Amino acid sequence: MKNFEKLGINASIIKGLAELNIVEPTDIQKKVIPILLNRKTDIVAQAQTGTGKTAAFGLPLLAQMDPNSDAVQGLILCPTRELAKQVAKQLFKFIKYSNRLFIEAVYGGEPIDRQISKLKRPTQIVVATPGRLIDLISRKAVDLRKVKTVVLDEADEMLSMGFQKELDQILQSLHSVENKWLFSATIPRGIQEIISKHLSKIAERIEVKKEDVVNKKISHQYLVCDESEKLEALLLFLKSQHKNRGVVFCKTKVATQKLAKQLIAKNIAADAIHGDLQQKERDKVMRAFKNESLRILVATDVSARGIDVSGLTFVAHYQLPESDEYYTHRSGRTARAGNEGISMCFVNNAEAKMLKNYERSLGIRFTKVKQVR
Secondary structure, eight states, rough: OOOHHHHHHHHHHHHHHHTTTOOOOOOOHHHHHHHHHHHHEEEEEEOOTTSSSHHHHHHHHHHEEEEEEEEOOOEOOOOOOHHHHHHHHHHHTTTTTTOOOOOEEEEETTTTHHHHHTTSSSOOOOEEHHHHHHHHHHTTOOOOTTEEEEEETTHHHHTTOHHHHHHHHHHHOOSSSSSSEEEESSOOOOHHHHHHHHOOOTTTTOOOGGSSSSSSTEEEEEOOOOGGGHHHHHHHHHHHHHTTOOOESSSSHHHHHHHHHHHHHOOOOOOEOOOOOOHHHHHHHHHHHHHHHHHHHHETTTTTOOOTTTTHHHHHHSOOOHHHHHHHHHTTTTSSTTEEEEEEHHHHHHHHHHHHHHHHTTTTTTEOOOOOO
16 A cells, blocks of 8 residues: 555545555556646556556546535546446545545436536536537536646547547637646547647656557467357357356447347357447446346447456457457456456457457467367
């Protein structure tokens, strides 16, 4: 616990962290927290899912809040409803033994009127998806005039979901902001544009070493098989995992639905989430997965963003993702909070060569495995 003390975190917060089994600061936390605690600054930090970035920006943000002011002082932007809920929940847990602060998450897929009435209460931090925040701003339902710090969490994901216009609009409307903190797993061109347009020219840059972009606790493996053998190969892998739980990724909605049906037919407790699901249906599937009545979640890349389910021991790539960025996000669903995990790719001979690109661009190593019998 002394490590968080050395970073400047106060004892009451440390008590809350210890209860969550957060004792040893991660690499990104060690680098970022002292900077954000000690001065007003803009920062660009590269950190993928599962590295402890919520605490990296959340702890300094909480330290800045004035509990005696009812105004919104901190704003966190997230790509998905799931991530917004998760971040708000985590911050709330951090302050269990601290000054009473109010954190409100606002996102699409829930009646806006309910969120408007919640925002009428004293609220120091708002966690929001960009689209819903724009709606609330246009209805004058949220007052951001006293926001001093804005955080862009998983900025590359927000861009890939088409939120660049909304981000520009929100960032331009925040006139009192003293700190802009951008966290992103990757820094593509669109993110560079946001940095040069909205962040200080002397913004701090925290570079994650190439080999640290993907969690070292993840064992990257692949199995070569023809398309006709793939289902059988996946079933054997799942059998070898006994009762362990994980996410199986496909590229398309159709593929996720088909695979989920095939797994259910083999008496595996599985279900699918994809972009076309109604929010109510999606929530139902996620509840079942979180309460462990489902063992396997079959998901597309877009639908799985922001999923944070503890204790997942593997991720399976039934179909390879479109890019190495997506591979990073997919594999980050396992080996969280210091645990180990497996990222297993089912590929044909041509796709096996593509894994060499992942090795080069992500600084990882794949191990070829033989069929589990």
